[in-house]
Amino acid sequence: MSGTPLTQDAFDQLFLQAHTHNAWQNKPVADELLHHLYGSLRMAPTSMNSNPARIVFVKSREAKEKLIPALMEGNRAKTMAAPVTAIIGHDTRFYDMLPKLFPPIPNARDMFAGNAALADITAFRNGTLQGAYLILAARALGLDCGPMSGFDNVAVDQLFFAGTSIKSNFICSIGYGDPKGIYPRNPRLDFAEACSIA
Amino acid sequence: MSGTPLTQDAFDQLFLQAHTHNAWQNKPVADELLHHLYGSLRMAPTSMNSNPARIVFVKSREAKEKLIPALMEGNRAKTMAAPVTAIIGHDTRFYDMLPKLFPPIPNARDMFAGNAALADITAFRNGTLQGAYLILAARALGLDCGPMSGFDNVAVDQLFFAGTSIKSNFICSIGYGDPKGIYPRNPRLDFAEACSIA
Numbered sequence: 001m002s003g004t005p006l007t008q009d010a011f012d013q014l015f016l017q018a019h020t021h022n023a024w025q026n027k028p029v030a031d032e033l034l035h036h037l038y039g040s041l042r043m044a045p046t047s048m049n050s051n052p053a054r055i056v057f058v059k060s061r062e063a064k065e066k067l068i069p070a071l072m073e074g075n076r077a078k079t080m081a082a083p084v085t086a087i088i089g090h091d092t093r094f095y096d097m098l099p100k101l102f103p104p105i106p107n108a109r110d111m112f113a114g115n116a117a118l119a120d121i122t123a124f125r126n127g128t129l130q131g132a133y134l135i136l137a138a139r140a141l142g143l144d145c146g147p148m149s150g151f152d153n154v155a156v157d158q159l160f161f162a163g164t165s166i167k168s169n170f171i172c173s174i175g176y177g178d179p180k181g182i183y184p185r186n187p188r189l190d191f192a193e194a195c196s197i198a
Numbered sequence: 199m200s201g202t203p204l205t206q207d208a209f210d211q212l213f214l215q216a217h218t219h220n221a222w223q224n225k226p227v228a229d230e231l232l233h234h235l236y237g238s239l240r241m242a243p244t245s246m247n248s249n250p251a252r253i254v255f256v257k258s259r260e261a262k263e264k265l266i267p268a269l270m271e272g273n274r275a276k277t278m279a280a281p282v283t284a285i286i287g288h289d290t291r292f293y294d295m296l297p298k299l300f301p302p303i304p305n306a307r308d309m310f311a312g313n314a315a316l317a318d319i320t321a322f323r324n325g326t327l328q329g330a331y332l333i334l335a336a337r338a339l340g341l342d343c344g345p346m347s348g349f350d351n352v353a354v355d356q357l358f359f360a361g362t363s364i365k366s367n368f369i370c371s372i373g374y375g376d377p378k379g380i381y382p383r384n385p386r387l388d389f390a391e392a393c394s395i396a
Contacts, residue, residue: 003340003374010208011338015238015331031395038393040213042386045333047347047368049384055393063396099392102384125368126300128323132330133213135243140209142201147228149245149323160396170245170323176201186247186300188240193295195236195253197229198358 014139018060019026021144023181029083046126049101052094053130054166056087066159072150082173090127092120093165127169144177208329212337216319219342221277227281239331246306247299250292251328252364254285264357270348282311288325290318291363325367342375
C-alpha cells in the first residue's frame with residue numbers, strides 16, 4: 001500500500017470537511033457498528049502494544065442519566081440527545097495484559113508494575129492515542145463525533161469505573177450529526193507556527 | 199457525508215493492514231508532503247481548538263545526529279535510516295494562541311494561564327490526540343509510520359526545545375516502509391476485554 005494516498009473524498013471525510021458535531025439526527029447507532037469501530041481502532045499503534053484504552057459506550061437512557069450530572073452544564077443537553085457517548089478511559093494497570101499483548105518481551109509487565117509514574121503516563125499517552133483513533137475510525141465508518149473534555153473526571157470514575165484501575169480521559173458523542181448544530185470553523189495554526197523541518 | 203463508510207481498501211490502509219515500520223526504503227519524503235500532512239492533521243479536533251502540538255520534522259543528517267544519542271539503543275539505527283523522524287511535542291503555553299484559535303470565548307486564555315496543572319494536562323492530552331492524527335494522516339497520504347516512545351524526553355527537550363515552553367511527547371519515523379522490517383502482528387484485546395455498552 002506504500003505510496004498511494006486516499007482519495008480527496010476520504011481526506012474530506014476524515015479531516016478536511018469533518019466537523020465536531022453538537023446536534024444529532026434521530027438515527028440510532030447499532031451495537032454492531034460499535035464492534036466495527038473498536039475492531040478498527042484497536043489495530044492502530046500503541047507503545048509496546050499496550051492497548052490501555054477502556055471504553056464505555058453509553059447508550060441506554062439509564063446510563064445517560066447517570067453520566068449527565070457529571071458534565072459541564074453546556075455539554076448536558078447535547079450529550080443526552082446523542083445516540084451514543086463513549087467514555088474513553090485507560091487502565092492504569094494495563095500492564096497486567098502485557099503477557100498476552102506483547103509476547104516478544106515476556107517480562108514487559110515488570111517494567112511498569114513497579115513504576116507507577118511510568119505506568120500512568122504510558123496509560124494516559126496511549127489511551128489518548130486510541131481515543132484519537134476512535135474519532136477517526138468513527139468518521140471512516142461514516143459516523144460523526146463530538147469529543148468533549150468538559151466534565152468531572154473524578155465523578156465519572158466513581159460512576160463508571162469504581163473498584164477498578166481505570167481512569168476516565170475524555171468523552172465523545174457518536175452518531176449521525178445534524179449539520180444545523182455545527183459551529184463556525186475556527187482558525188488553525190499555519191505550518192510555520194506549529195512545525196519546523198530540521 | 200454522514201453515513202457513508204470509506205472503502206475496505208481505505209480501512210486496510212489506515213487501520214487493518216497497516217503496520218508499524220522499522221525499516222525504510224531509500225525514498226525521500228518531500229517537504230511538500232509534510233506540509234500536506236500538517237494541513238490534514240491540524241483540522242481534526244482538539245479541546246477548545248487549542249492545537250497544542252508542535253512538531254519538528256527531523257530530516258537532515260545533522261539534526262538526525264543530534265537526535266540519535268537521546269534514543270534508546272534499539273531505536274537508533276532505524277531512526278537514522280528513516281527519511282524523516284517527527285518529534286511530536288506540545289506547547290505548555292498553548293493558551294497564548296487561544297485569542298487567535300478560539301474567538302468564541304475571548305478570555306479562554308485566562309482559564310489556563312493561572313492554572314499550570316490544567317494547562318499541562320490539556321497540552322499533553324490534545325498534543326497526543328494530534329500525534330495520533332499525524333500517524334493516521336500519514337497513512338492516508340500513503341506514508342508509513344514508526345512511532346516510538348523509547349527516548350530521553352528531557353534530553354530531547356534540551357536539544358530541540360531549549361528556551362521554549364515546548365515539551366517532547368513521542369517521536370515517529372515517517373517514510374516508505376520496507377516490509378522486511380515489519381515485526382509479526384501482536385494480539386489485540388477483544389471487544390469485551392476493552393469495551394462495554396451501557
